[in-house]
Amino acid sequence: MKFTLNIKRSEQLVNICGSLDKNLENLATNLAVDISNKGADFNIKGDNADKAVSVLQELLILSEKKTIDFSDIDLSIKSLSSPNGEAKSVTIKTSKKHIHIRSDNQQKYVN
Numbered sequence: 001m002k003f004t005l006n007i008k009r010s011e012q013l014v015n016i017c018g019s020l021d022k023n024l025e026n027l028a029t030n031l032a033v034d035i036s037n038k039g040a041d042f043n044i045k046g047d048n049a050d051k052a053v054s055v056l057q058e059l060l061i062l063s064e065k066k067t068i069d070f071s072d073i074d075l076s077i078k079s080l081s082s083p084n085g086e087a088k089s090v091t092i093k094t095s096k097k098h099i100h101i102r103s104d105n106q107q108k109y110v111n
Contacts, residue, residue: 002041002042002043003041003042003043003044003053003056004040004041005040005042006040012060013040015063015068016056016059016060016063017037023068023070023073030074031048031051032048033046033048033052034046051077054080055076055077055080058076058079059073059076065098066098
């Protein structure tokens with residue numbers, strides 16, 4: 001499956017791919033797909049290619065706000081497999097850092 005991300009800045013692509021493409025490798029390993037890219041053009045092969053595209057789109061949105069790490073990729077994958085579909089991300093801003101609330105149980109706890 002060929003797919004192009006609508007990237008606004010080159011820093012976003014670096015943030016999504018990670019240092020030495022570690023984020024892409026993590027995504028490929030967790031979803032059992034092969035991912036290759038040339039700039040914002042991605043080629044994804046495997047049974048879970050559609051899930052990988054969804055995760056990449058979510059990471060694109062997230063890359064505008066923060067640096068992406070392995071936990072963000074894992075949470076994006078888990079939100080796809082949750083029974084409700086994609087869980088909406090909520091952020092609580094404190095004086096020292098931003099807290100990202102994603103799961104339904106976390107949302108219930110905060111509310």
